[in-house]
Amino acid sequence: MLLPDLSFLVIQFLSGLTTAMFLFLIASGLSLIFGVLRVLNFAHGSLYMLGAYLAYGLVAWFATAPGKFWVAVLGASIGVALIGGIVERTLLRRLYGREAVYQLLFTYALVLIISDVAKLLWGTGQLSVSRPPILGGSVSLFDQVFPRYNIFVIILGPAIALLFWFVLHRTRAGRIIRAAALDREMLGVLGVHVDRLYTAVFMIGAWLAGLGGALVTPVVTIVPGMDVEVIVNAFIVVVIGGLGSFWGALLGALALGQVMSFGILILPRFSLVFVYVLMAVVLVMRPWGLLGKPLRG
Amino acid sequence: MILEVRDLYTAYGLSQVLFGVSLSIGQGEVVSVLGRNGVGKTTTLRSIMGLARPSAGSIRWKGRETVGLAPYEISRLGIGLVPEERRIFADLTVWENLDVARRPAERGEGWTVERVSDLFPALRDLRNRRGGYLSGGEQQMLTIARTLMGNPDLLLLDEPSEGLAPIVVEQLKEQMLRLRGEGIAILLCEQRIQFSLGLSSRAYILEKGRVCYQGTLEELEANEEIGRTYLAV
Numbered sequence: 252m253l254l255p256d257l258s259f260l261v262i263q264f265l266s267g268l269t270t271a272m273f274l275f276l277i278a279s280g281l282s283l284i285f286g287v288l289r290v291l292n293f294a295h296g297s298l299y300m301l302g303a304y305l306a307y308g309l310v311a312w313f314a315t316a317p318g319k320f321w322v323a324v325l326g327a328s329i330g331v332a333l334i335g336g337i338v339e340r341t342l343l344r345r346l347y348g349r350e351a352v353y354q355l356l357f358t359y360a361l362v363l364i365i366s367d368v369a370k371l372l373w374g375t376g377q378l379s380v381s382r383p384p385i386l387g388g389s390v391s392l393f394d395q396v397f398p399r400y401n402i403f404v405i406i407l408g409p410a411i412a413l414l415f416w417f418v419l420h421r422t423r424a425g426r427i428i429r430a431a432a433l434d435r436e437m438l439g440v441l442g443v444h445v446d447r448l449y450t451a452v453f454m455i456g457a458w459l460a461g462l463g464g465a466l467v468t469p470v471v472t473i474v475p476g477m478d479v480e481v482i483v484n485a486f487i488v489v490v491i492g493g494l495g496s497f498w499g500a501l502l503g504a505l506a507l508g509q510v511m512s513f514g515i516l517i518l519p520r521f522s523l524v525f526v527y528v529l530m531a532v533v534l535v536m537r538p539w540g541l542l543g544k545p546l547r548g
Numbered sequence: 549m550i551l552e553v554r555d556l557y558t559a560y561g562l563s564q565v566l567f568g569v570s571l572s573i574g575q576g577e578v579v580s581v582l583g584r585n586g587v588g589k590t591t592t593l594r595s596i597m598g599l600a601r602p603s604a605g606s607i608r609w610k611g612r613e614t615v616g617l618a619p620y621e622i623s624r625l626g627i628g629l630v631p632e633e634r635r636i637f638a639d640l641t642v643w644e645n646l647d648v649a650r651r652p653a654e655r656g657e658g659w660t661v662e663r664v665s666d667l668f669p670a671l672r673d674l675r676n677r678r679g680g681y682l683s684g685g686e687q688q689m690l691t692i693a694r695t696l697m698g699n700p701d702l703l704l705l706d707e708p709s710e711g712l713a714p715i716v717v718e719q720l721k722e723q724m725l726r727l728r729g730e731g732i733a734i735l736l737c738e739q740r741i742q743f744s745l746g747l748s749s750r751a752y753i754l755e756k757g758r759v760c761y762q763g764t765l766e767e768l769e770a771n772e773e774i775g776r777t778y779l780a781v
């Protein structure tokens with residue numbers, strides 16, 4: 252095998268970083284929902300897919316409007332948040348306090364329902380969305396080209412991570428969310444309407460998934476099945492980083508993004524092997540993930 | 549009477565714990581509920597707070613029936629529980645624990661981080677320490693301070709002296725006396741009579757989910773027979 256030159260490695264690193272940012276958007280929401288509601292949301296990938304389809308639909312709707320892509324991203328992510336809120340309030344809510352298997356079954360049923368609804372509305376073909384004009388084209392880096400849109404994604408990821416951190420640690424709402432993750436009953440005793448908080452947290456998680464799905468549309472083709480692919484990756488991220496840990500989601504996404512990006516170079520047809528090796532190593536050494544905590548009783 | 553509990557029956561699943569508990573508290577009064585391990589003190593407090601659902605009986609708070617309300621609603625009506633296990637949010641700092649529980653007073657100046665730190669000066673130096681790293685005594689002060697941040701008119705205190713060194717217990721009692729001076733009503737659960745002496749005026753003694761004695765603390769102190777039979781020493 253020839254040693255690739257440095258500039259090629261840099262580009263590969265950057266595309267791994269781009270992947271990581273999408274993974275972070277979805278895994279952080281998954282982790283947040285689990286951390287607070289203690290529900291493992293299988294349908295999180297479906298919310299991401301809904302975000303992609305809704306963005307596609309909105310871009311088509313606003314075909315001639317300037318800035319239609321941004322309107323679509325905003326509209327799709329908010330739409331997914333609202334759908335998440337309705338699902339939590341009317342259905343998921345009834346399953347709190349039951350055994351976890353009911354919640355798993357329910358969110359798995361959601362996966363099937365959302366998948367069929369998406370096929371009904373948008374068909375089974377491949378759909379695509381073009382990049383917003385302002386971020387079209389590429390920039391050259393060390394004699395290589397890299398899409399401008401991907402650079403935007405690489406900057407946006409940490410910005411959202413910082414915003415997320417700021418809200419959780421520097422606002423009262425964030426402190427209440429962290430307290431809810433620790434002791435929901437006590438928080439209620441202190442006068443907090445925890446049910447409403449749960450809805451809000453589920454909506455934030457759904458919003459992040461929808462945002463990821465909407466933003467990924469210029470980079471991938473929108474097809475049925477993207478929901479399952481992304482949820483599998485998101486689960487790998489949280490297994491590596493630690494379910495329920497915010498920094499864990501970021502670290503896991505960064506690790507998985509790079510392993511996927513460089514794994515393809517080394518063993519093009521079996522790059523997934525590296526992903527599973529990484530996951531196995533983490534599971535053997537720290538079963539609760541790199542930054543997670545062992546589950547308390 | 550601001551709180552009147554009548555004929556309360558509460559069960560956990562099939563095991564009946566309370567068999568008709570009745571008690572009452574006046575405005576600004578400090579009342580004790582005494583009894584040994586497992587007689588139903590915590591269950592009584594949990595029922596008042598809405599954490600356990602009584603199967604029969606009534607709880608009237610300022611004239612209003614509260615059975616069936618959620619804990620957050622009861623809290624907002626002015627009842628604050630300080631749980632036996634303290635239940636500090638371990639990953640939050642002392643200040644964050646207090647901030648999370650903050651709710652503006654309906655009248656008067658209300659409790660602030662500043663004011664609870666005047667009552668428990670030790671908390672001031674610990675502001676930025678995580679709740680999980682506090683000593684037992686510090687946790688007890690924080691859990692009381694945290695409940696005060698919601699400006700309750702009645703404090704349900706579940707065995708505050710449990711597991712604390714005698715000197716810390718003395719200090720805590722001083723602080724509870726100051727709290728009484730603020731006009732806040734307290735329902736105090738204890739296994740022993742010591743903490744209640746000089747703090748509360750009346751006491752109920754629970755035995756197997758029933759009130760088996762009630763009277764003033766002086767009467768109770770004078771009656772060694774009752775103390776030996778129903779209380780821990």
Ligand SMILES: Nc1ncnc2c1ncn2[C@@H]1O[C@H](COP(=O)(O)OP(=O)(O)OP(=O)(O)O)[C@@H](O)[C@H]1O
Pocket residue numbers: 560563565583584585586587588589590591592632739
């Ligand atoms: N969640 C529960 N499920 C089943 N039984 C319970 C539960 N909590 C308490 N009990 C039982 O109810 C009875 C009364 O318990 P409770 O906690 O009210 O007593 P207590 O007077 O507070 O005791 P202690 O002084 O030890 O705190 C005990 O026999 C206990 O085993």
Ligand SMILES: [Mg+2]
Pocket residue numbers: 589590591632706707
């Ligand atoms: Mg108890």
